[in-house]
Amino acid sequence: MTPTPLSWTHEIAAAYRRGESVRRALPGGGELVLERPLPFLVVHRDVTGGRDQATPRLARVEAAHLLWTAASGEDAELHELVRTLVEAGVERHGSFLVLELWRGNGRAFRVRAPEEEAPATVRTLAEELNQLWDLDRSLSVEILPSERRAPPGATPLLTVPECYRLGALLLGLEIPPLYLQPGGAAFPLFFRRFREGVSRAIRRAAFEFVRVQTGTRDAGWRALGPRELDPLVWEADRALAEIGDAFDFLLLVAPLNEKEAWDRFRESGFARAPEFRYRLLPIDPDVLKRRLYAIELEKIDDPALAFLLRDRRDELDRTLSMLGDRGTPDFLYDSIRLYGPVSDALHATAESLLATVPPAAPVSPAAAVDAAAFVARAEQEIAAYRERDDRFHPDAQIRPDVSGVMVSGGSLLVDERLQLDPARVDALLQHEVGTHLLTWHNGMAQRLRQLAGGLAGYDELQEGLGVLAEFLAGGVTPSRLRTLAARVVAARAVERGADFIETFRLLRDGYQLFPEQAFDVTARAHHSGGFTRDAIYLRGVTRLLDHLHAGGELEPLYCGKFGFRQLDALLELRDRNILAAPLLVPRVLERPDALRRLEQVRAGLELARLVASRE
DSSP states (O other): OOOOHHHHHHHHHHHHHTTOOEEEEOGGGOEEEESSOOSEEEEEEEOSTTOOOSHHHHHHTSSEEEEEEGGGOOHHHHHHHHHHHHHHHHHHHSOEEEEEEEEOSTTEEEEEEOSSSOHHHHHHHHHHHHGGGGTOTTOEEEEEEOSOOSOTTOOOSSOHHHHHHHTEEEEEEEEOOTTBOTTSOBOHHHHHHHHHHHHHHHHHHHHHHHHHHSSOOOSOGGGGSOSSOOHHHHHHHHHHHHHHTTOOHHHHHSBSOHHHHHHHHHHTTSOSOOOOOBOOOSSOHHHHHHHHTTSOGGGOOOHHHHHHHHHHHHHHHHHHHHHHTTTSHHHHHHHHHHHOOOOHHHHHHHHHHHHHSOOOOOOOTTTOEEHHHHHHHHHHHHHHHHHHOTTOOOEEEEESSOOSEEEETTEEEEETTOEEOGGGHHHHHHHIIIIIIHHHHHHHTSSSTHHHHOOTTHHHHHHHHHHHHHHHTTOOOHHHHHHHHHHHHHHHHHHTTOOHHHHHHIIIIISOOOHHHHHHHHHHHHGGGOOOTTHHHHHHHHHHHHHHHTTOOSGGGGSSSOOGGGHHHHHHHHHTTSSOOOSOOOGGGGSHHHHHHHHHHHTTOOTTHHHHTOO
């Protein structure tokens, strides 16, 4: 039998004073969670007999919350529990915030607050709730000065005299039930976004209260979120990682015979489109999709984690569709959906680079660095990182079935026919080892397994970081920058229906690429039926330069593999101590010349100057 609150209230308060975590199930489905001794508590009382399953979830996502039902105890017991917790909170922090929320009526949030106390907290809550106007233009927010801050018919959690005596702030928040269908169930997608907005508003208001009214100094409002996650999060993360690890997408959409295809294309006088051969699929996309949608992400309440995992599930769905559509017109449409279309602005940037950056003659075979020499240099670079962290253990392989250099998981794969410009060796090492392998290693150390394999859309930021590393190493040659621009032009041409010969001639004759360079760019853009991924290199470095110029942090971008759109969520996880700092940062950042170049970037370096500013 679960003891009544009166029998363990003081035990809970003592645990709070000791800084211990408290998780206690209450009768009737209620619960008390004090993850750590925060100076606030979010309360929800269920007066529907469990018929409303959605509204309690608005409180349940917070690190300090109390869900109370009629079966949990009497009003006197609830009052005693809250009062005792407030006393402990005021003793520890100097003040304490209690926010009670309940389902109201109509289309307005109603904040019931004191006339004069803590105006900044109340104003912040109202301003943040106003942001949900984007979800429903009929929403409004009202601040109602009132001594009554409890649901209709309910006994106040604390009386006004008690609040004054204890040094506490009690707020009531009436929630408009726009997220509920007539039968009482929630509208799933709307409720998800609604809950995210309400949670953000509560945490920002709580942080304003903490900042002004207490001596507690958290890192920011994001730090007020939970640090202990529901096991469902880790189960879903593991299941998604297992599906992602079941296939190597980039290898499966890349041809096996690119070198032979080039030889035949050249022998035909560049007049006959090559035929590419692909690896057999080791998986059945339909089977993996069934596993994918058996993962119950809808049960995950944490907004940041639910967003990250849902985003990754959607991307896995699209990549599996692409594998099923290899060699068909649908592959191109899937690619555009996954990587986004080439915008007019990006295309114009690419054309400008091709017009202003002069072509450079290709390196002669006698001067080129071959696969064995490059792998030897790569192993030296890997060893240098291993001196910093002995867990860094990727391998480098020379392979007959890849084109150029690529990273797959923790392996560096090098084309056995590689002929590399010596001026590009160090830059390519910083791109592949100092970016892709480094973020794989850092991701492997994170609790969230997706950060090793890659969250949705990670490619763009990864390639942006890779090109930045090349620039910091002083290795962005004119040929390299023209290639990145040509990849955008080729992707745009494929999007608009150009065939292989048309794309090749556009690059060779229209933009003066050398035939083999034009073939390589064209082949990549036509892989598997139309693969527009290569546009992300130029788009990624452009967005990264803008991020750094705007004062954005660089080091957190190496915590693992993720995309620009997940950065805010990951910074929140960092502030909540769920995401760890990167184990390693790129060695290139130790070089004085690289740091000078980084300062140029932060000052607003133009894209074309990635070449011109080499020292």
